[in-house]
Amino acid sequence: MSDTDIFKVLADPTRRAVLERLADDELTATQLREGFAISQPAMSQHLAVLRGAGLISERREGRFAHYRVAPDGLAPLHAWIARYRAFWPSRIDNLKDLLKEMDQ
Amino acid sequence: MSDTDIFKVLADPTRRAVLERLADDELTATQLREGFAISQPAMSQHLAVLRGAGLISERREGRFAHYRVAPDGLAPLHAWIARYRAFWPSRIDNLKDLLKEMDQ
DNA sequence: CGCTCACATAAGCACAGACTTATGTGATTC
DNA sequence: GAATCACATAAGTCTGTGCTTATGTGAGCG
Structure with a gap:
């Protein structure tokens, strides 16, 4: 796919x-x-x-x-987004905040 | 958008x-x-x-x-994916691993 | 066994989208 | 200022996709 x-x-x-x-x-x-x-x-x-x-x-x-x-269906979508982590720091930070919030 | x-x-x-x-x-x-x-x-x-x-x-x-x-262009995409975090724990864990790897 | 129910498949239609060639626009160059 | 360059826009074509109605298939029920 x-x-x-x-x-x-x-x-x-x-x-x-x-x-x-x-x-x-x-x-x-x-x-x-x-x-x-x-x-x-x-x-x-x-x-x-x-x-x-x-x-x-x-x-x-x-x-x-x-x-x-x-x-596992959305794995390719995650993989695609992951390719942008290198030049996309601000958004990744937001994602980190999101995950941190999840843990509570 | x-x-x-x-x-x-x-x-x-x-x-x-x-x-x-x-x-x-x-x-x-x-x-x-x-x-x-x-x-x-x-x-x-x-x-x-x-x-x-x-x-x-x-x-x-x-x-x-x-x-x-x-x-900020991909923010809507992130927001959409984030809606699945509640019922999609295994993938989120993988994402966490990814972010952890990034920090190094 | 005939009927109905849950769903899948077939076939056709209509619209959306990606491409092309042709042309327009404004900046640069001689 | 005429030609060229970088790019945008126009218009038309072609393919793909989502929908419809019609029909097929197999399970349950009277």
């Missing part, structure tokens, strides 16, 4: 919203569709794209498909 | 390569074009997109346009 592909996948607001909704729970395709003004095939296609990018994983149970986030 | 726009801008490999070439130096549009199999207007359009996204800044000097990275 190339950097270009990762960015393309995440450039779609529906797909990013799906990731956010999967943050807490594992959800089925129908459950994910609630609140979106989108057809069932459209959601199915988005889920296929997210799965192809390694950002979510699927667990089949009968006729239901349960989706959850794949923890 | 929305998250969607940031991701769209960075989804183009030429634009990401431009950012990498601007990591060290401030460069002109013509200098940036070296090594790319791309026309002059295409590069000009990419630079306009990057500038519109707040990822680079322009300094005009006579007929030359000097471009450099805008240090």
Whole structure:
């Protein structure tokens, strides 16, 4: 999965919203569709794209498909950002502050 | 500049390569074009997109346009990633390791 | 076994985006 | 001041992508 592909996948607001909704729970395709003004095939296609990018994983149970986030999916994105740490000190400092805040 | 726009801008490999070439130096549009199999207007359009996204800044000097990275440009991307820290502990740990490594 | 449900796939459409060539603009050079 | 240089803008083309409706597939239910 190339950097270009990762960015393309995440450039779609529906797909990013799906990731956010999967943050807490594992959800089925129908459950994910609630609140979106989108057809069932459209959601199915988005889920296929997210799965192809390694950002979510699927667990089949009968006729239901349960989706959850794949923890290593965003690794390429992190790797890309990490390349900028050398010439981007101020932002890294902010990130450090963020992580420090997390520890509390 | 929305998250969607940031991701769209960075989804183009030429634009990401431009950012990498601007990591060290401030460069002109013509200098940036070296090594790319791309026309002059295409590069000009990419630079306009990057500038519109707040990822680079322009300094005009006579007929030359000097471009450099805008240090706060990737802030929205960081903010988006930060939203995942709550349910994404393993990756954050890796990021911590990265930052620790940086300090040396 | 026929129907419905959950989801995937197919096919077609419409818009967005990256590219091209052509041209415009303003600064420099002779 | 005419030509050239660095770059921007215009306009058109072509491909990719996200959406739709229609249909396929396989599981559960009466």
